Amino acid sequence: MINLKKFKYEPGEHEAETASNSYLMSLIAIIMGLPLPIINLIATLIFYLGNRKGTYFVRWHCTQALLSQTSMLFINSYGFWWTISIIFSDENISNNYIAYIFATLIFNVTEFIATIYTAIKTRNGIHVEWWFYGTLTTLICKSGK
């Protein structure tokens, strides 16, 4: 699921710090923004926009953090509004709902642990690529310049 790979170049200390901050910031934003699922995405997007002129390593990790948060938004939003409709309308708790919330919880916990792990590794200058997101990020984020 998580691959430790060699980056195109050896990232400097300041790059590793900023890249690691993009993951840490998303963690803090999740905790501060609970139960709203969009806060962390907006925070990661602002951080990404702030660093879009940064070095390739920083941009790459900001993009990976942003992509992972984007997929979380769809899954969590659906669960959030489903819960709201159960609380405030006539809808009942069904087996489907319990299964969905359980799956969402597993997905969130996995993402949370992966984010913590990536933040720690990236801080030490180690390049961490996630399954699917890593490949997608490489396609989106151009080394350019």
Next chain:
Amino acid sequence: MEAQKVEMFIMSNSKFFESHQINGIRERLIAIDDSKWAMISTIQLKDPTTILIVSILAGSLGIDRFMLGDTGLGIGKLLTCGGLGIWTIVDWFSIQKATREKNMQKIQQFLY
């Protein structure tokens, strides 16, 4: 400029700049004329740690941005209550880098 003066300046001010900028500053300081020393030694640089503390305590009012000299961003942050709290969180993680870059801009006026 004398190497001893330059080393003294770097030792006492290295925390105000990004680590990868230090070598460039050192080389540039050695190359420039001695007459600029008086101006360079009196530059008021912002401490990234102080700005971070201000950002944590009063970030939602935009005080950190005002201190940096980004008045426009500060007013924006003030009027939106720190971007509804989101901008404040983002700034906790980016304000130190922004401070170091401001310091670099400030010293560059004298180096070139």
